[in-house]
Amino acid sequence: MMWMMVMFDLPVVEDLERKAATAFRHTLLDLGFEMAQFSVYLRFCGGKDQAETLTRRVESSLPDGGKVDVLYFTDKQYESIISFQQGIPCEPRKNPDQFCLF
Secondary structure, X not given: OEEEEEEEEXXXXXXXXXXXXXXXXXXXXXXXXXXXXXXEEEEEEOOHHHHHHHXXXXXXXXXXXXXXXXXXXXXXXXXXXOOEEOOEEOOOOOXXXXXXXX
């Protein structure tokens, strides 16, 4: 079990650049990512194979220009993220519930 984070800084000066950046964000949402911040998206993955497949899909949808980073980290590392909102510490992050198959 692991998490995948996509962080990006894309050019948005020209109309075509803005449209490409918006299309990239929509692709991330379509792939099941959730927006953590405007240019930071997270997704829970069942394992390394799923994360690598998603990385290839992200790579195939990259717009021209800009910088995109993909990071992987464990559940434990995810739970240890410390967040502040308006200078106030937020509640600790909770991993998603596991599915039970009978």
